[in-house]
Amino acid sequence: MTQADEIQKLAAIGLFEGLQPDALGEVLRACRWEQRDEGEFYFFQGDAAEMVYVLVEGRVKLLQLTAEGQQVILRMAIPWTLFGLVGSVKDATYPVTAEAAERCRAMGWTRQVLQGLIEKYPRIATNAMQLMAVHVQ
Secondary structure (H helix, E strand, O other): OOHHHHHHHHHOOHHHOOOOHHHHHHHHHHOEEEEEOOOOEEEOOOOEOOEEEEEEEOOEEEEEEOOOOOEEEEEEEOOOEEEOHHHHOOOOEOOOEEEEOOOEEEEEEEHHHHHHHHHHOOHHHHHHHHHHHHHHO
């Protein structure tokens, strides 16, 4: 996949909706690529939320542990979907566990990097609030 293809795919991610191609290029350059094999984790429920991800390849199970100790699959992240958005919020913890269901590759942004992008492109903050409001409903 070319950089132009990746920028086009990023444009369809709700967090980056409405950004111009040059801004999306900066978002892409700011990411940290992370790979996981099947059964490995991006993060665990209750961990300090410090990263936001866009899955590029593979599938990620988003699991939650119930009070009774059972794991429930809340959803399956597929390529070009966002997960871990709470990582953009200071002092937040992940409400779910993200486990690779197969070999995965994802773009990730630390909260600090994302904050720098938000300062330059406030639209990202507006998009994040809208996405979080939808998940609360």
